[in-house]
Amino acid sequence: MSTTQFTKENTVFQPVDVLQKALVSKQISSRELTQAYIDQSKKVDSKVGAIITPMYEKALAAADLADKRIQSGESNPVLGMPVGIKDLISTKGTETTAASKILKGYIPPYNATVIEKLEKAGAVLISKLNLDEFAMGSSCENSGIQKTYNPWDLSRTPGGSLGGSAAAVAAGECPFSLGTDTGGSIRQPASFCNLVGVKPTYGRVSRYGVIAFASSLDQVGTFARDIRGAASLLQVISGEDLHDSTSASLAVPDYTASLGKDVKGLKIGVPKEYFLEGLNSEIGTLVHNAIDTLVKNGAQIVEISLPHTDYAVATYYLCATAEASSNLARYDGAHYGYRADNVTNLNDMYFRSRSEAFGEEVKRRIMLGTFVLSAGYYDAYYLKSLQVRRLIQQDFLNAFKAVDCIITPTSPIPPFKIGELTDDPLHMYLADIFTVTASLAGLPAMSVPCGFTAGSKLPVGMQIICPPWQEERLFQIGYAYEQETSWTKEIAAL
């Protein structure tokens, strides 16, 4: 439990559980809390650029409804709490763009299941947040709408694809936010913005209404300033959905019940392939220090090998782009979204709408994916990548026979300068090296703040990976570490 008491100063940076208790004890109303986040958003977003579509009027109306429910004695971890939403998740009646010109002006006629769940629980949806276009990118520089800047250093990226969701929480524009993670899109920005970011096991959360990038990799996850916040938001959205046949019918445990359990005897797998000589030395040191903190609390280190790690980026960029090229075929100017002017025939409509409205990175990935699936190349590239994917998953499942969790750095590099990698797509792809593996294997994984670089004070995160369906264990370990440190209490000076 947080020992922090609620104060009306710096409201927007307080931990989620403190705010939730303050709502229940009527120290603050949901309307006042929502207004505080609206005020902060108006104050800082011109510098940060996280918000594509504010939802302030709807938010205040939802806050009033939440206040009525709180008055009548109801409580749950998200009731009355503002939540930011990555603009890749369909919100009925509110523009949802995927940060692409091709969906500018698109208003979903239905809610994603995760949104339905949030609204039913009384959460207050406050803004649609920026991302790389169609979630394709590692820096938020590929957004077709606007740029987002890292609140810790406005000349640097907040990470991608969920730069907006991370920057918004780091800048106090919302207490927690929803995102999606396909190859690291939650974990890497969490690491870059000093936040907790979690991607659950593939199948734990419904993908219905989530604009698809790669259907066998996409998962909805959460960002928050601390473990309890991330866990309580994930709790609300988890569970089987009849609209998503890939969602698991497994019961969802109480994720927060494991918080406070010790880590005595916990076996931490440290894979040598993630700590090779070329790793940024500050990042290596901070992550090793974090592991040592857990060891001081009773955990044990077990050196392991995940031998196919070096093939993960290649595997990911083949199967993810193949799936993306198929998923993005629906954007054709016919039913919704951008249609080019004065189209003369059907082909003209398809070619021009897509070419005029898709950004460069999206087109690049569609081209790569189309090539990989085309006749004569399918076996050599796509099928091969899925076979290597099996080997990568096997590496993890074998490792988990001997260890309870695996800890690695989240990103091989600290937050980079805007523009630094934009002309070098391959280098940008290699920045995903530590996060794509858990995505390929479908495993639950979370980035937790573990320190800052010395000179420029840039955030660094460590990644915890657990066996399938063990989100509780992720949170248990992260929380045990968090209790021994105070990284999550740091606030970006804006």
Add this chain to the structure above:
Amino acid sequence: MSEISPEMIKKIASLARLSFADEDEKKIGSQLNEIVSYVEKLNELDTKDIIPLGNPFDIGKELRADVPVESLSTSDALMNAPLSKFDHFVVPKVI
């Protein structure tokens, strides 16, 4: 494998329903070739008899009961149409 030729790039673009200006086509050709030569490393691995992994935990193979349920109304479905008439999406002439 050998490079992706400019003709192949044109063919892929056509399949993807994308058109590029000449310099953009050259640029994307060379970027794709760089990526493709990087992914060649997968050929270092012997994957004979390895079953491809398309769905991490094989969830979703069962079919649900064949019971009709409500879906989007016509007006909702047409809500974002660039052009619609008589409850249909309108597109340029096909023939």
